[in-house]
Amino acid sequence: EVQLLESGGGLVQPGGSLRLSCAASGFTFRTYAMTWVRQAPGKRLEWVSTISGVGGSTYYADSVKGRFTISRDNSKDTLYLQMNSLRAGDTAVYYCASKIGVYGDPFDHWGQGTLVTVSS
Amino acid sequence: EIVLTQSPDFQSVTPKEKVTITCRASQSVGSSLHWYQQKPDQSPKLLIKYASQSISGVPSRFSGSGSVTDFTLTINGLEAEDAAAYYCHQSSSLPWTFGQGTKVEIK
Numbered sequence: 237e238v239q240l241l242e243s244g245g246g247l248v249q250p251g252g253s254l255r256l257s258c259a260a261s262g263f264t265f266r267t268y269a270m271t272w273v274r275q276a277p278g279k280r281l282e283w284v285s286t287i288s289g290v291g292g293s294t295y296y297a298d299s300v301k302g303r304f305t306i307s308r309d310n311s312k313d314t315l316y317l318q319m320n321s322l323r324a325g326d327t328a329v330y331y332c333a334s335k336i337g338v339y340g341d342p343f344d345h346w347g348q349g350t351l352v353t354v355s356s
Numbered sequence: 357e358i359v360l361t362q363s364p365d366f367q368s369v370t371p372k373e374k375v376t377i378t379c380r381a382s383q384s385v386g387s388s389l390h391w392y393q394q395k396p397d398q399s400p401k402l403l404i405k406y407a408s409q410s411i412s413g414v415p416s417r418f419s420g421s422g423s424v425t426d427f428t429l430t431i432n433g434l435e436a437e438d439a440a441a442y443y444c445h446q447s448s449s450l451p452w453t454f455g456q457g458t459k460v461e462i463k
Contacts, residue, residue: 281392281400281443283452297451331399340447342390342406346399 238262238345240332245350252322252354258315258332258347266290266310269338272317274328275349284330285317288338295338299325322354358382360444362455370463375431377458379444384424388448391420391429394457395440403442404429436462 244256258270272284285306286295294306305318315332329351333343359382369375379389387407392400402411404420407427417432431438439462444455 280456281445281454283454286452295450335447340388342402342445342447343392343400344402344405346401348399 238334240334240345240347242330242332242347242350245330245352247353247355248322249356250323250354253318253320254322254352256317256319256330256332256350256352258317260313260315260332260334263334263345265308265313268334268336269341270306270308270315271333271335271343272306272315272330273333273343273346274326274330274352276325276328279328282328286335286338287315293338319352322352324354326352327354328352357451358385358446358449358453360446360453360455362442362444362458364458365456366459366461368461368463369434371434371436373434375434375438375460377429377442377460379422379427379429379455381425381427381446385446385448387423388446389420389422389427390445390447391418392443392445393438393440394443400443431460434460434462438462 239261241259271286287306303321307316329349331349333346335341361380389407391404394400408420419430421428441457441459443457
């Protein structure tokens, strides 16, 4: 059974940093592209970032480019999202999701999400 | 950026009724359009991929159709457990985008 378990969310002040993790199991992690999607309260889903299976290619939404860094450790089956210079607008539940390929494929499995709240 | 617009935003439906949700893209996405179901306080779940392809484990009452810019999700014979928000999503071009969602309530 595929499982994705996010952690690392919490309350942080504007301008602060946070690192999210997503532990994967039940599939061959290194062969899947991985993605972070967020959802602000009462809002639609928003794609944040994607990383290819071997980690050589990364992609970011304009809203987080230059502030967030996606990475992965295939030896630990774990995905990360380093979030710097956080703003109130980054407040959301952050989901990690798997996709077979970077382009074209849907997000076929999702974690339960971790809440990030940016507030003073 | 490709904008996805769903209609309606909200639908209140009696069990066993047919539900139709549409998703219109601001430009062609080919068939790279997918549908997700999100129940309250849960993460999204993939329902239909590539406009009309079924997903293992998803009840057969869920089906999808369409191509290019106009797509439809149909629930044939709504059940109480189908109360949820439904989102379309395009993976044709970056940035990947989602529709605003359609909330389906059971009468």
